[in-house]
Amino acid sequence: MIGDITITEKSFGSKSLMSSVRLTINDGEKIGVIGRNGVGKSTLFGILAGTDKDFTGDIIYKPGAVIVATQQEYHDVGDKTVLQYVLQGLPEYSQLSHIIETYPLTMGDDMKKINDYSEALQRFDDKGFYQIEEQIERELDNFQLPDIAHREFTTLSGGQKRLVEVVKIMHSDAQLALIDEPTNHMDYIAKQQFIDWLKQAREAVLVITHDRDVLREVDRVIELKDGGSATFKGNYDAYLKQNAVSTGSQMNEFEMIEKRIVNLKAKVIEYQRYKEKSRNPSTIQRFKRLEEQSRKELAELQKKEKPTFWIDKESVSDLNYKTAAQYEKFKAKNVRIKLKNDESRSKHVLLSARDLSLGYTTPLFTGINIDLREGEAIEFRGRNGAGKTTLIKYILEDPSVKKFDGELTLDKQIRVGIYEQEVSSTYFELPLEAAVEKMYLSRGLTINTTKIRSLMSDYLFTEGDGKTPVKRLSGGQKARFQLIAMLANDPQLLILDEPTNHLDLPSIEELETSLGKYTGAIIYVSHDGYFRDKIDGDVLKIGAQ
Numbered sequence: 001m002i003g004d005i006t007i008t009e010k011s012f013g014s015k016s017l018m019s020s021v022r023l024t025i026n027d028g029e030k031i032g033v034i035g036r037n038g039v040g041k042s043t044l045f046g047i048l049a050g051t052d053k054d055f056t057g058d059i060i061y062k063p064g065a066v067i068v069a070t071q072q073e074y075h076d077v078g079d080k081t082v083l084q085y086v087l088q089g090l091p092e093y094s095q096l097s098h099i100i101e102t103y104p105l106t107m108g109d110d111m112k113k114i115n116d117y118s119e120a121l122q123r124f125d126d127k128g129f130y131q132i133e134e135q136i137e138r139e140l141d142n143f144q145l146p147d148i149a150h151r152e153f154t155t156l157s158g159g160q161k162r163l164v165e166v167v168k169i170m171h172s173d174a175q176l177a178l179i180d181e182p183t184n185h186m187d188y189i190a191k192q193q194f195i196d197w198l199k200q201a202r203e204a205v206l207v208i209t210h211d212r213d214v215l216r217e218v219d220r221v222i223e224l225k226d227g228g229s230a231t232f233k234g235n236y237d238a239y240l241k242q243n244a245v246s247t248g249s250q251m252n253e254f255e256m257i258e259k260r261i262v263n264l265k266a267k268v269i270e271y272q273r274y275k276e277k278s279r280n281p282s283t284i285q286r287f288k289r290l291e292e293q294s295r296k297e298l299a300e301l302q303k304k305e306k307p308t309f310w311i312d313k314e315s316v317s318d319l320n321y322k323t324a325a326q327y328e329k330f331k332a333k334n335v336r337i338k339l340k341n342d343e344s345r346s347k348h349v350l351l352s353a354r355d356l357s358l359g360y361t362t363p364l365f366t367g368i369n370i371d372l373r374e375g376e377a378i379e380f381r382g383r384n385g386a387g388k389t390t391l392i393k394y395i396l397e398d399p400s401v402k403k404f405d406g407e408l409t410l411d412k413q414i415r416v417g418i419y420e421q422e423v424s425s426t427y428f429e430l431p432l433e434a435a436v437e438k439m440y441l442s443r444g445l446t447i448n449t450t451k452i453r454s455l456m457s458d459y460l461f462t463e464g465d466g467k468t469p470v471k472r473l474s475g476g477q478k479a480r481f482q483l484i485a486m487l488a489n490d491p492q493l494l495i496l497d498e499p500t501n502h503l504d505l506p507s508i509e510e511l512e513t514s515l516g517k518y519t520g521a522i523i524y525v526s527h528d529g530y531f532r533d534k535i536d537g538d539v540l541k542i543g544a545q
Contacts, residue, residue: 001024001025001026001027001062002025002026002027002061002062002065002175002176002204003023003024003025003048003059003060003061003062003065003176004024004025004058004060005021005022005023005024005025005048005057005058005059005060006021006022006058007020007021007022007044007047007055007057008020008056008057009055009056009057010040010043010047010054010055010056010057016227017039017043017227018040018043018044018055018224018227018228019227019228020227020228020229021044021224021227021228021229022228022229023222023229023231025176025204025206026204027175027204028201028202028203028204029204029205029219030198030199030201030204030205030207030217030218030219031204031205031206031207031218031219031220031221031222032207032209032214032215032218032220032221032222032235033045033206033207033208033209033221033222033223033224034208034209034210034215034221034222034223034224034239034504034505035223035224035225035504036225036308036332036504036506037474037475037476037477037502037503037504037507038474038476038477039224039225040224041180041208041224042180042208044224045069045178045180045206045208048067048069048178048206049067049069049178050067051069061176062175065174065175065176066172066173066174066175066176067174067175067176067178068089068168068169068172068174068176068177069169069177069178069179069180070162070165070166070169070178070179070180070182071165077153077154079152079154080152080153081149081150081151081152081153082140082145082149082150082152082153082164083133083136083137083149083150084153085153085164085168086136086164086167086168086171087132087133087136089168089169089171089172090129090132090171090172090173092123092127093127093129093132096120096124096127096129097124099117099120100117100120100121100124103116103117103120104117127173132171133149135171136149136167137149139167139170139193140163140164140167142189142190142193143163143166143167143186143190143193144163144186144187144190144383144384144385145160145163145164148160159184159185160185162181162182162184162185163185163186163190166179166182166194170194170197170201172203173203174203175203175204176203176204176205176206177201177203177204177205177206178206179205179206179207179208180207180208181208181209181211181475181502182194182207182209182214183209183211183213183214183527184211184498184501184502186384186527187382187383187384187527188381188527189383190384191211191213191214191527194214195214195217198214198217199217210500210503210504210505210508211500211528212236212505212528212529212530213528213529213530215235215236215239216235216236216237218235218236219233219234219235220232220233220234221234221235221236221238221239223239223243225307225308226305226307226308230246240312240314240315241315243310243311243312243315244311244312244315244316244318244319247309247310247311247327248319248323248326248327250307250309251309251323251326251327251330252326254306254307254330255326255330257301257304260301261298261301261302264294264297264298264301265298267290267291267294268291268294268298271287271288271290271291271294272287272291274287275287275288275291306330308332309327309330309331309332310331310332310334310505311327311331312505312509313509313513332506333460334460334506334507334510335458335459335460335480335483335506335507335510335511336458336459336510337458337483337510337511337514338458338487338514339487339514339515339517339518339520348373348374348411349372349373349411350372350373350374350411350414350492350493350521351370351372351395351408351409351410351411351493351521352370352371352372352408352409353368353369353370353406353407353408353409354369354406354407355367355368355369355405355406355407356368356369356370356391356403356405356406356407356408357403357404357405357406358387358390358391358394358401358402358403358404359387359390359401359402359404360390360400360401360402363404364386364387364390364543365386365387365391365542365543366404366405367406368391368406368540368542370408370540372521372523373521374492374519374520374521375519375520375521376521376522376537376538377521377522377523377524377535377536377537377538378521378522378523378524378537378538378539378540379524379525379526379532379535379537379538379539379540380392380523380524380525380542381525381539381540381541381542382541382542382543383543385543386542387542387543388525389497389525391542392418392495392523392525394408395408395410395495395523396416396418396495414491414492414493415489415490415491415492415493416491416492416493416494416495417486417487417488417489417491417493417494417495418485418486418495418497419482419483419485419486419494419495419496419497419499420482420497421497421498421501423470423478423481423482426438427470427481428469428470428471429470429471430469430470431466431467431468431469431470432456432461432465432466432467432468432469432470432473432477432481433452433456433466433467435470435481436452436455436456436481436484437452439484439485439488440488443488443489445488445489452466455484459480459481459483459484460480461480465477474502475501475502476502476503476504476507478502479499479501479502479503479507480503480507483499483511491520492520492521493520493521493522493523494515494518494520494521494522494523494524495522495523495524496522496523496524496525496526497524497525498525498526498527498528499511499524499526499531500526500528500531508528508531512531512534512535515534515535516534516535522535522537524537
């Protein structure tokens with residue numbers, strides 16, 4: 001066992017985030033960490049990595065265990081290149097390199113230094129460090145980061161830094177790796193490379209992810225929920241089955257508590273009435289004692305908050321009538337995505353392209369053909385940089401994209417909704433409610449306070465969230481704002497660029513279900529295999545595959 005973790009209290013101000021988190025980590029084990037947005041997954045990793053010490057509990061690691069984690073902030077990088085940044089994270093590399101580079105200049109006939117130098121050469125070779133630079137550059141290239149190994153790390157974008165973090169972790173030779181949302185900026189080939197590494201890695205790995213392709217390869221799933229943690233043996237598919245069973249048991253227990261509360265309230269009134277009617281002092285004392293006992297038990301039960309109940313839709317369909325009815329009554333609030341389903345629409349062509357070639361100074365691709373009608377879906381598939389986003393920009397009439405050949409026609413009468421990976425900087429400084437209002441008004445759409453409150457509720461935002469600047473929202477909250485923006489004008493054509501990034505599992509499922517009922521057309525880019533299977537449609541391959 002590498003680690004034994006117990007967290008009995010972690011709060012932010014008056015809000016308690018964790019109260020009963022308990023987990024063990026075994027050698028070489030691959031663990032997926034999941035949970036609704038905001039339950040504290042990244043906070044947990046900060047505690048495990050030792051950067052957050054403001055909690056009550058015990059983090060016990062095996063003596064000498066090396067723990068590495070993907071970083072979120074970078075303060076002491078200086079002018080290091082990407083290669084130097086990755087190499088500094090390798091145990092022994094810096095020390096051995098220093099000996100190999102400096103000792104020949106100073107060791108002379110010093111036998112101790114000569115022995116240290118000889119041992120360093122052997123150890124450097126044993127660790128495979130002679131080939132490490134070439135290997136790292138090759139992996140950076142596979143992660144769509146060519147020619148950056150000798151660039152200063154600080155010049156990279158946020159997405160590029162996250163990919164470099166993953167490469168650094170892959171070479172850290174640690175006993176435990178903590179990896180936060182590794183695949184959000186990867187294309188499908190880079191993601192497969194990460195999954196291949198995960199499957200054969202000798203270190204234990206805790207990975208925060210809602211990428212079901214990654215969760216399919218883990219040994220165990222840990223779900224953070226209601227201040228605690230629950231462990232499920234097996235991968236994502238095993239988790240879904242076990243979760244349905246355990247949630248059924250939890251609902252039974254909660255329903256019994258609700259019935260007991262109703263019963264106790266009646267008992268309190270009954271004992272109070274008997275006490276008032278009685279004339280015998282001993283009888284009065286007996287009913288008073290019973291009333292106090294009932295009130296005490298009632299107060300304890302009423303302190304218990306309703307647990308969060310979620311079962312995936314496929315498992316719900318397999319529930320018996322009683323459990324299904326319970327779930328309908330108790331299920332956790334989820335985002336409500338409202339898509340118009342007008343079956344009377346004619347299936348006319350919305351978008352067509354013939355032998356299209358686009359790019360900027362030179363073509364990114366040639367020979368693109370599209371025939372998209374209402375009710376159809378098409379996936380744009382290609383590596384990062386192949387031109388998927390460029391094609392979307394051209395459809396949206398972005399003047400920066402140059403047409404080199406061919407034609408593209410978009411029905412000018414249709415309304416288009418766009419889901420983008422990044423929130424526009426226009427909204428960063430605005431409170432969320434003001435950002436929603438500005439977004440609607442900028443599109444000539446009507447909006448009022450009642451509508452804003454309704455949207456906040458539909459997309460699981462609290463009143464406090466509405467006053468929070470967009471730049472301070474979590475990744476999941478920003479994703480939900482993007483969904484609001486996409487659907488504001490009741491679109492007939494949806495364009496979705498990696499829509500499952502940052503959404504939690506229940507929200508992803510709700511999005512997939514809504515899109516399954518949608519009768520408009522869909523263009524999407526996604527490296528989520530489960531999402532692609534759900535949406536289906538034709539595949540347009542762009543660039544080399």
